Amino acid sequence: MKKVSLVLAVALISFASFSQKVYKTNAAQIKFQPITEEAGCTNNQVQSVLSSTDGKIAFSALIKGFKFSNSLLEDHFNENYMESTKFPNAKFQGIVTNIKEVNFTKNGVYKVTVKGNLTIHGVTKEVTTTGTIEIAGGKVIAKANFKVKVADYGIKGLYIGQKIAAEQDITVTSTYE
Amino acid sequence: MKRILLVSSLIALVSFGYAQTDTTDVFKMMDENDKKAAASATDYTTATFKSTRVIQGPSIETIGAGNMDLRILHRFAPLSGGGKEMFGLDGPATIRFGLDFGITNTLMVGIGRSSYQKEFDGFVKYKLLRQSTGKVKMPITLTYIGTIMDVTDDAYKTANDISGSEAISYAHALAIGRKFNDLFSFQVTPTLVHYNKVPVVGAKNNQFALGLATRLRISKRVNFTAEYYHRFDQMTGFEDAVSLGFDFETGGHVFQLHFTNATGMTERTFITQTADKFGSNTRFGFNLTRIFTIAKPKGVAKAG
Numbered sequence: 005m006k007k008v009s010l011v012l013a014v015a016l017i018s019f020a021s022f023s024q025k026v027y028k029t030n031a032a033q034i035k036f037q038p039i040t041e042e043a044g045c046t047n048n049q050v051q052s053v054l055s056s057t058d059g060k061i062a063f064s065a066l067i068k069g070f071k072f073s074n075s076l077l078e079d080h081f082n083e084n085y086m087e088s089t090k091f092p093n094a095k096f097q098g099i100v101t102n103i104k105e106v107n108f109t110k111n112g113v114y115k116v117t118v119k120g121n122l123t124i125h126g127v128t129k130e131v132t133t134t135g136t137i138e139i140a141g142g143k144v145i146a147k148a149n150f151k152v153k154v155a156d157y158g159i160k161g162l163y164i165g166q167k168i169a170a171e172q173d174i175t176v177t178s179t180y181e
Numbered sequence: 182m183k184r185i186l187l188v189s190s191l192i193a194l195v196s197f198g199y200a201q202t203d204t205t206d207v208f209k210m211m212d213e214n215d216k217k218a219a220a221s222a223t224d225y226t227t228a229t230f231k232s233t234r235v236i237q238g239p240s241i242e243t244i245g246a247g248n249m250d251l252r253i254l255h256r257f258a259p260l261s262g263g264g265k266e267m268f269g270l271d272g273p274a275t276i277r278f279g280l281d282f283g284i285t286n287t288l289m290v291g292i293g294r295s296s297y298q299k300e301f302d303g304f305v306k307y308k309l310l311r312q313s314t315g316k317v318k319m320p321i322t323l324t325y326i327g328t329i330m331d332v333t334d335d336a337y338k339t340a341n342d343i344s345g346s347e348a349i350s351y352a353h354a355l356a357i358g359r360k361f362n363d364l365f366s367f368q369v370t371p372t373l374v375h376y377n378k379v380p381v382v383g384a385k386n387n388q389f390a391l392g393l394a395t396r397l398r399i400s401k402r403v404n405f406t407a408e409y410y411h412r413f414d415q416m417t418g419f420e421d422a423v424s425l426g427f428d429f430e431t432g433g434h435v436f437q438l439h440f441t442n443a444t445g446m447t448e449r450t451f452i453t454q455t456a457d458k459f460g461s462n463t464r465f466g467f468n469l470t471r472i473f474t475i476a477k478p479k480g481v482a483k484a485g
Binding site: 030064066078089093162 | 210225286401430473477
């Protein structure tokens with residue numbers, strides 16, 4: 005009996021250390037401000053997964069999910085720039101290169117580097133950015149802020165480089181379950 | 182003890198292996214999620230028309246919740262005035278000032294004042310059906326537009342022996358529109374105009390008309406628009422309204438430039454009381470629209 009319980013305990017411990025491998029959310033947030041003098045846009049329904057074991061991280065956002073307070077700007081954004089009927093979503097698939105430095109069982113803010121492929125408007129580019137992973141009472145919160153050059157992704161338009169900044173400042177916040 | 186270690190390490194290995202297979206396919210999992218999400222979500226078609234009016238008549242579109250649209254509709258005098266009248270630009274021109282408000286993303290209201298016959302108008306516009314793909318498949322957008330109009334021009338009232346509430350008229354329209362692709366949209370608009378008192382002896386109080394409208398995309402910011410209203414109940418001395426135009430987009434504005442035979446810009450005036458023939462008495466006109474955000478919907482980022 006003693007033996008069995010010991011085996012069970014060891015098994016449980018070993019299992020526990022490998023459980024919570026994949027963190028998920030379908031309510032990650034991506035924010036940016038396409039036009040300098042107008043209010044920005046937010047997508048609150050971004051899908052994301054993060055694997056604590058190998059550091060793989062992925063995001064997927066519907067372009068039509070970016071909500072503007074001005075409905076005309078939202079129409080322009082979808083139809084003239086992002087061409088969202090042709091390219092309905094933006095994606096990121098990458099790896100947290102220093103995932104080993106993140107202790108998922110200990111509260112704290114860990115600085116991380118993320119490297120991977122970003123797909124916007126049907127164009128895929130390799131990007132690297134820094135961000136943080138915060139462990140707070142069992143919650144995992146990933147944050148990153150990076151710049152995207154509009155021209156790199158084949159997005160064209162009259163106002164790019166004028167009213168619309170040629171380089172967009174993107175903020176990503178993902179709170180995983 | 183040896184056995185315990187063996188068993189526990191085996192279990193550890195198995196669970197480790199399990200964890201590994203579970204995570205290697207994180208990207209695949211996301212792709213499958215996307216597919217599932219796409220199948221379970223309804224994708225509403227946007228920008229069937231670029232504005233809430235095709236030219237004179239309403240389009241199926243409404244403005245977003247919390248948005249206010251300041252609209253200035255302007256029609257010059259006929260081009261037939263020639264060079265001496267600067268092809269109608271010298272006037273007399275007619276103008277309608279309007280303020281539209283988006284209550285929800287499918288409901289809007291608006292008020293306006295036209296210089297032509299000194300007319301006040303108010304309307305309510307509601308999207309009953311929205312064209313969509315995905316989970317809910319809907320081939321068309323169906324929008325109801327109800328308008329009330331009140332003429333206050335004493336000359337018009339005296340000439341037609343109209344007083345009090347007789348000066349009021351109503352219009353009910355059902356706009357049925359479809360965006361076939363990014364380049365082509367089409368709309369039919371059965372409309373009923375009701376006069377409390379008609380200005381022409383023997384004319385019906387209820388007058389039916391059918392509007393046809395289209396949008397053709399020429400470039401990312403230029404669209405060709407055309408609109409025609411056929412009257413089934415005609416008052417003698419009036420013509421069907423024909424309008425051809427171009428929409429130009431610039432950020433928060435849409436400029437609509439067009440040629441039309443209509444003078445008025447409300448259902449009663451342009452559908453049932455267009456006096457001039459298209460071709461011989463065409464006018465140049467424009468609609469200016471500027472959208473302001475007056476109330477921010479929830480979940481939208483602040484500036485900065």
